[in-house]
Amino acid sequence: MLTVALVDRVGSGLWASVSVLYFTYVSGLSLGEVGTLVAAAGAVGIAGAPLGGRLADRFPLTPVLIAVQLLRAVASLALLTTDRYVFLLAFCAVGSLGDRAANVLTKLYATRAAGPDRVRYQAIHRTVANAGWALGGLAAAAALAVGDAAAYQWLLAGDSLSFVGSALLTLRCGEPSSRTRTVITAKDPRPATRPTSPWRDRTYLAYVATDTVLFLDDAVFKVGLPLWIVHVSTVPQGLVPLLLVLNNVLVVALQVPLARFGATTAAARALLIPLSVAFALGGTAMTASATGGTRAAPLLLTAAAVLFTLAEMLHATISWELSVALAPDAAQGAYLGVHGLAQAAQRSLGPLAVTTVIAAGPLGWLTFGGGIAVTCIFQHRLVRDRLTKGPLSVPSITVSEH
Structure with missing residues (x-):
């Protein structure tokens, strides 16, 4: 999962440092439109955290995380297909929703897999993530030296591919044990007591x-x-x-x-x-x-x-x-x-x-x-x-x- 975090954050570093510039110089949005786009997408993304947590309580964690990574990949790649504001807003909102859900799911995976060593694992995870951000940012800076629209588009494509790579790497991760998900068995058909909300x-x-x-x-x-x-x-x-x-x-x-x-x-x-x-x-x-x-x-x-x-x-x-x-x-x-x-x-x-x-x-x-x-x-x-x-x-x- 640490390799997943590194690949994920390298891609995020590629895009985060140039996203505003992309919408300005490639999509041709005004300052007000860019601000509204970022704010609205962030507001929608807030719902991703509780949604990701609920899904993890009901379904196996690893497939849910893979699905969220692929959702982020599709949302990023979709930005390359249009300059229409309403579609850009929709794709950014979906990507933001996936980002927040992925953060919660990754944290939950570490909690279940690391057990009592979760604090040390989180520290290592955070170190790897910061290194990934730095690598992505440096690569973005080098790419921007070219200064044309193609450079921005390649950076966005790299962000999308990083999510695909993260999903493929997650396939190799085992499902961590969990006392969270409940099922109704044939031996005991009664519904389980609902967990505290x-x-x-x-x-x-x-x-x-x-x-x-x-x-x-x-x-x-x-x-x-x-x-x-x-x-x-x-x-x-x-x-x-x-x-x-x-x-x-x-x-x-x-x-x-x-x-x-x-x-x-x-x-x-x-x-x-x-x-x-x-x-x-x-x-x-x-x-x-x-x-x-x-x-x-x-x-x-x-x-x-x-x-x-x-x-x-x-x-x-x-x-x-x-x-x-x-x-x-x-x-x-x-x-x-x-x-x-x-x-x-x-x-x-x-x-x-x-x-x-x-x-x-x-x-x-x-x-x-x-x-x-x-x-x-x-x-x-x-x-x-x-x-x-x-x-x-x-x-x-x-x-x-x-």
Whole structure:
């Protein structure tokens, strides 16, 4: 599955870095049309997380993941067939739906296959994924040196082929054991007790809401740092790609070593305290950079990038473990699907939140870091009783994998 992740992310790196340019220069869309296209597709994609989780609870996981990968391949390839806005919107929406579903399904596969080693597996998976993104981005940069429409089209075709390759590699992966799917057997024709629904689990829904806030580190690197440097700071704009590279390098180098500090559920919860400190200090460094001058400002922005990257890595470890530990075994797919809404919602709300922070000026970043730090502390208290008592009690269910 790690090879699947690498192939998948290389293709995503090819497309993510040039998608806006493709719609502008090849499809001929206006700025407003591109913005609406991306926002609408992202909104539709939010539904992919719970849908993928539900499917994984009802059907074997591996075939579902293969089907989703092929759906993504078809959606990407279909973009090459038209320049009509309504069709581009439809194809992007389907692709976004598949992307979010694939993320949840991949996480669920790792949860079932890795068992108690799931935190370390997630760290390795995330490292491989970041390396794939970097390789795809470098290949895209090289291809764009050509500068014609054919280059964009080949990159999109490469993205589509990566999903086909991921599907073929998934065929070689065994079906992980699961206590989630239920069947009615001839010996016992009575319907099995329905698993607990995450939509009626107030503690888990509150946890997902707080995790949505903690995922805002993603918006910092995609929107916050670039806009802050370009529009507010006196630092040269060339620092932007360097900080993004620094983020990627740190994740690849440190995600696995840091994962050992969250190897158990109790340890993962305890990491919420240093996570709150990292967010608070990151916001403070961003605020200080506004008055740091031409010499101090680059150092302060670099420090902020390091601190937010540390927050990103700590949160990845925490979120992976707690989202699973808080879910009952008999409804893991449904629960992880609902948790997938946190990251999906952040992708829509994060850019708006960060631009609002920038508009508020230097003190906006202080409020941003402090607000997320408080959310960390709240989540630390929120999950305490649940983890002490264990996940929701669910009646035992006989499961057949045949």
